[in-house]
Amino acid sequence: DQQVKQNSPSLSVQEGRISILNCDYTNSMFDYFLWYKKYPAEGPTFLISISSIKDKNEDGRFTVFLNKSAKHLSLHIVPSQPGDSAVYFCAARSYHSNYQLIWGAGTKLIIKP
Amino acid sequence: DTGVSQDPRHKITKRGQNVTFRCDPISEHNRLYWYRQTLGQGPEFLTYFQNEAQLEKSRLLSDRFSAERPKGSFSTLEIQRTEQGDSAMYLCASSFGLGALQNTGELFFGEGSRLTVL
Numbered sequence: 001d002q003q004v005k006q007n008s009p010s011l012s013v014q015e016g017r018i019s020i021l022n023c024d025y026t027n028s029m030f031d032y033f034l035w036y037k038k039y040p041a042e043g044p045t046f047l048i049s050i051s052s053i054k055d056k057n058e059d060g061r062f063t064v065f066l067n068k069s070a071k072h073l074s075l076h077i078v079p080s081q082p083g084d085s086a087v088y089f090c091a092a093r094s095y096h097s098n099y100q101l102i103w104g105a106g107t108k109l110i111i112k113p
Numbered sequence: 114d115t116g117v118s119q120d121p122r123h124k125i126t127k128r129g130q131n132v133t134f135r136c137d138p139i140s141e142h143n144r145l146y147w148y149r150q151t152l153g154q155g156p157e158f159l160t161y162f163q164n165e166a167q168l169e170k171s172r173l174l175s176d177r178f179s180a181e182r183p184k185g186s187f188s189t190l191e192i193q194r195t196e197q198g199d200s201a202m203y204l205c206a207s208s209f210g211l212g213a214l215q216n217t218g219e220l221f222f223g224e225g226s227r228l229t230v231l
Contacts, residue, residue: 043206044220
């Protein structure tokens, strides 16, 4: 049972444009959502998070939107830069998972020059 | 601070052999996590320590897997009688927190130890 789904294995975006990465979840008890970024041969690094009591969180070029009714969150990167090319993971936690993170399968973002 | 370090970075072994991975977390972090990641998937939680106490183990962690954190600093993950299905990237992460609700999920990961079982 995949509780966190990233349905797009890859996404290609022109440099300077907006990148939108999507994530869907099934567990309405998730109370915290996170995005991690992973370069090849490196471990994931934390990017941005959002509590379930909010619908938007912004940090520089990165904004995460949460739509609880649709059980959907998205990560917007504006403007996209070549260094943003990486795999992006969506993760969530809940009391039912003892607050351990449940991860999506990731979306590979390719920024074209 | 050099971050989370893992050793070895890559291990190739034959089926049936035992392997051990080591993780050195960020020094001021009291929490340490082990995850497993296979190709095309996100990390899967294996186990978690707060200081030297192993507080949680996933159902994924069969009895062939054992993890320790004897002095609340570095940790080892041992896999006995390896099987080809154990081939994966084993990731270690650390964080600081005093209670479950403080686990907001911001983890600091090492570069991982890739296991290949022939």
